[in-house]
Amino acid sequence: MTEWWTYRLxxxxxxSARTYRRLFELYNAEVWPAHLAAAVLGVVLLAAAWRxxxxxxxxxxxxxxxxxxxxxxxxxxxxxxxxxxxxxxxxAAFGLEAALLGGCALAGVRWRESTAHGARGRIGLGLLAFAxxxxxxxxxxxxxxWTQAEVVGIAPDPTALxxxxxxxxxxxxxxxxSRGTWVGRLAWPLPILWCLISGAxxxxxxxxxxxxxxxxxxxxxxxxxxxxxxxxxxxxxxx
Amino acid sequence: MLQLVLIRSTRREILQGLVVGCAAPWSTGxxxxxxxxxxxxxxxxxxxxxxxxGLGTWITxxxxxxxxxxxxxxxxxxAFFDLGGRLIDSSPMYGSSQPVVGDGLRRLxxxxxxxxxxxxxxxxxxxxxxxxxxxxxxxxxxxFDLLQVHNLLAWEEHxxxxxxxxxxxxxxxxxxxxxxxRRHREIEQVMRTQPLDFVQVTYNLLDREVExxxxxxxxxxxIAVIVNRPFREGALLRDLQRHRLPAWAAEIECSTWAxxxxxxxxxxxxxxxxxxxxxxxxHVRENMAAAGGPMPDAAMRQRIIAYVxxx
Numbered sequence: 001m002t003e004w005w006t007y008r009l010x011x012x013x014x015x016s017a018r019t020y021r022r023l024f025e026l027y028n029a030e031v032w033p034a035h036l037a038a039a040v041l042g043v044v045l046l047a048a049a050w051r052x053x054x055x056x057x058x059x060x061x062x063x064x065x066x067x068x069x070x071x072x073x074x075x076x077x078x079x080x081x082x083x084x085x086x087x088x089x090x091x092a093a094f095g096l097e098a099a100l101l102g103g104c105a106l107a108g109v110r111w112r113e114s115t116a117h118g119a120r121g122r123i124g125l126g127l128l129a130f131a132x133x134x135x136x137x138x139x140x141x142x143x144x145x146w147t148q149a150e151v152v153g154i155a156p157d158p159t160a161l162x163x164x165x166x167x168x169x170x171x172x173x174x175x176x177x178s179r180g181t182w183v184g185r186l187a188w189p190l191p192i193l194w195c196l197i198s199g200a201x202x203x204x205x206x207x208x209x210x211x212x213x214x215x216x217x218x219x220x221x222x223x224x225x226x227x228x229x230x231x232x233x234x235x236x237x238x239x
Numbered sequence: 240m241l242q243l244v245l246i247r248s249t250r251r252e253i254l255q256g257l258v259v260g261c262a263a264p265w266s267t268g269x270x271x272x273x274x275x276x277x278x279x280x281x282x283x284x285x286x287x288x289x290x291x292x293g294l295g296t297w298i299t300x301x302x303x304x305x306x307x308x309x310x311x312x313x314x315x316x317x318a319f320f321d322l323g324g325r326l327i328d329s330s331p332m333y334g335s336s337q338p339v340v341g342d343g344l345r346r347l348x349x350x351x352x353x354x355x356x357x358x359x360x361x362x363x364x365x366x367x368x369x370x371x372x373x374x375x376x377x378x379x380x381x382x383f384d385l386l387q388v389h390n391l392l393a394w395e396e397h398x399x400x401x402x403x404x405x406x407x408x409x410x411x412x413x414x415x416x417x418x419x420x421r422r423h424r425e426i427e428q429v430m431r432t433q434p435l436d437f438v439q440v441t442y443n444l445l446d447r448e449v450e451x452x453x454x455x456x457x458x459x460x461x462i463a464v465i466v467n468r469p470f471r472e473g474a475l476l477r478d479l480q481r482h483r484l485p486a487w488a489a490e491i492e493c494s495t496w497a498x499x500x501x502x503x504x505x506x507x508x509x510x511x512x513x514x515x516x517x518x519x520x521x522h523v524r525e526n527m528a529a530a531g532g533p534m535p536d537a538a539m540r541q542r543i544i545a546y547v548x549x550x
Contacts, residue, residue, distance in 0.1 A: 016299070
């Protein structure tokens with residue numbers, strides 16, 4: 001692309017806000033009653049994250065992997081691609097994230113100890129809860145119809161945010177044991193990248209909630225980074 | 240029945256009025272429904288006339304598989320054709336806009352009415368022909384009237400393909416496009432060196448850079464000019480609508496800012512037509528009304544610019 005510096009973010013928006021919202025409305029109508037299963041799954045994820053029983057760690061990440069795969073196929077490839085030429089690339093990225101999370105689950109991911117670095121745990125749980133319970137309500141609070149609600153496991157935004165929340169609750173770096181170290185770390189960038197892309201899309205559509213997802217992704221990143229620094233510092237002191 | 244276009248009498252416009260009388264039945268100033276259409280301008284390379292207002296499809300027609308939205312687009316197209324509109328412009332870059340236009344043409348049985356303007360937009364010249372064929376299938380038409388190299392992307396490779404199509408009768412006109420003032424130096428070079436029929440540029444009440452070199456060059460080289468983004472994707476109108484329409488707008492039979500903006504554009508002697516995009520039938524009517532009636536003369540054009548610049 002020549003003269004790329006002359007392009008504004010809005011130059012890349014190729015559909016109207018109305019068309020974007022209608023996409024969710026039609027998608028929701030077509031996959032209903034998958035929302036009921038997604039809602040139950042969301043509550044189970046939340047309960048698992050709250051209790052943090054060891055066997056549920058891999059199951060939580062496994063469920064999220066399936067959710068990313070579903071969103072890649074059912075949303076990005078089947079629907080979003082009809083109005084956005086970049087959607088097949090988004091589908092590929094969501095497929096890759098599904099593979100990374102699946103790898104994490106198979107590698108034996110573990111919860112962080114609940115007592116360690118409480119802020120990170122609280123933020124993780126908060127993000128997960130907001131993704132499951134808050135984001136579906138957000139549209140309605142902004143005056144949009146319920147039929148356009150974005151539900152975790154079905155829509156990309158709550159799925160990405162729930163994943164960041166879950167990743168905060170899991171041991172990172174060495175979270176999945178020595179075999180899963182690199183997989184666990186690689187699972188972070190794509191949800192963050194999606195939060196930025198979604199925020200930018202909403203921003204160009206003048207949606208009031210546009211800054212929300214990028215800010216929450218930033219919060220997750222800061223919380224993860226801070227706890228890693230504390231852990232390293234503790235390890236040095238102990239050494 | 241010939242409807243003489245009511246415009247101020249410059250030599251060029253009188254010639255255009257004469258051309259109207261000699262043109263095809265649906266460009267003689269009467270719509271299929273018998274209602275008068277707005278004014279027309281001649282394509283310099285052929286003398287064929289086009290209504291001064293066309294229909295763009297960027298964003299507005301990219302509605303995917305939404306049946307309700309597709310119905311609304313078909314309604315817009317119906318109103319456009321009923322009011323004598325002809326030129327619809329799209330691109331492979333516009334998502335689902337091409338199939339939505341094709342869907343509308345099929346439903347309205349309007350394939351013979353439309354002046355089909357599309358683009359080739361692929362970085363490889365070798366893939367141009369395949370993309371054009373795919374676009375044609377989306378439109379549900381036998382051939383395009385006009386194909387343009389979108390944003391000058393790989394124009395050196397695509398133009399020979401388009402000229403060859405024109406030579407063999409598979410295309411009527413060839414053009415290039417740019418938008419928002421980009422690559423003007425390069426488009427000038429293409430206009431000077433290639434036998435173009437059309438050039439498409441951005442021109443509106445605020446973005447007037449093309450007045451300096453591109454529009455005079457188009458006149459000099461007998462190249463028709465299509466104007467995109469006449470309202471800066473609506474942002475210009477949203478700004479203008481905060482201000483009351485001045486009383487002098489009535490002198491050129493404008494009742495809205497959109498009509499003032501369109502009349503300003505299509506009254507430039509080099510401009511052939513403007514292509515506002517909309518999802519609203521009411522806006523189509525408003526836009527098409529601006530194609531006819533008295534056009535601003537040079538003094539009125541200056542008055543409009545001075546007024547808008549002062550806001």
